[in-house]
Amino acid sequence: MTTILGLSGSLRRASFNTGLLRAAADTAPDHVTIEIGSIREVPLYDGDLEATHGLPAAVQQLQKQLGAADGLLLVTPEYNNGIPGVFKNALDWMSRGPGLDLFAGMPVAVIGASPGGFGTILAQDHWLPVLRTLRTRPWFEGRLMVSRAGSLFDENGDLTDDKTREALAGFIAGFAASL
Template sequence: RERRVLALSGSLREGSHNTALLRAAGKLAPSGVSITPWDGLADVPMYHADLDTAAPPEPVRALRHEIANADALLLATPEYNASVPAVLKNAIDWASTAADASRLAGKPIAILGASPGALGTARAQLALRQILAAVGAEVVAKPEVIVFHAHERFDERGELADGLTRTLLAGLLAALADRVGPKLSEHDVLQT
């Protein structure tokens, strides 16, 4: 069975380096692994406990559905003021309170990030690891994909052109695929 990785970018802008990294990941994924980007984060409202009912807002239901259907997540984070952008934190907050399979607890997750600066999202990724530890996700430790001077690593078509970054990204995806492993389908379970 194809293993499905849901890819979320913490940047909503059209020319995002982080979203471009996820596009590159789609082409570097090991065989048997599909990377599915989801661009619905812009529509997810700010977390609001009064809306967190059995019938949450439609974009929240869509987000939770995507997570439930994913074997693993790939999260690309920009760094905003030395931390995770609100868009990504908000999505994690909504997912963390889900009562069903859309929770992040136990979910294999790989993180990466790109910034034009010299620190390349190192601080945002540290903050993201702390948040993901709090929700009980299984975060891949290595390789760290910290893409500093991001604007120098893409060609004019927005393709990831930097060899070292491509190698690290491929390594991260392989490590994530190892975490997911060959999973029994519901069908296999019924056969035993």
């Protein structure tokens, strides 16, 4: 069994990106489990908080999930042509304590959805220096940028478009096969 930790960078109830992550979990091959982690309870990074209380429980949970995973899937929204702050904040926390060792050599794939025409291409590129700094092993053999998401997801953020689902299934199968 191959396990991939999937993280969405949006807290929005009907998030396109969280919906894309759910669809990824649904379409994963039989021998692949995408475990959906949550960044919701991760506080804003504060070095004083870390010094006095250590890593927050939500961060420890994410690190535990990362440690048990064969790969990491980041499903990123794009804000102002970059990584949303809440998502970067979660990864920053996850890199603390034992985190750097967990990220080192970890295969990572990045996908994303946007209502605009460029499908998070700039946010995906923005992740690259972070993934390099964390000494991960980014997976570059597939690309998935979901544009015009408003017409591909329903009001609950569930993916309704078959072509996107097919492309997503191919992406996940390719990533999983590389693990």
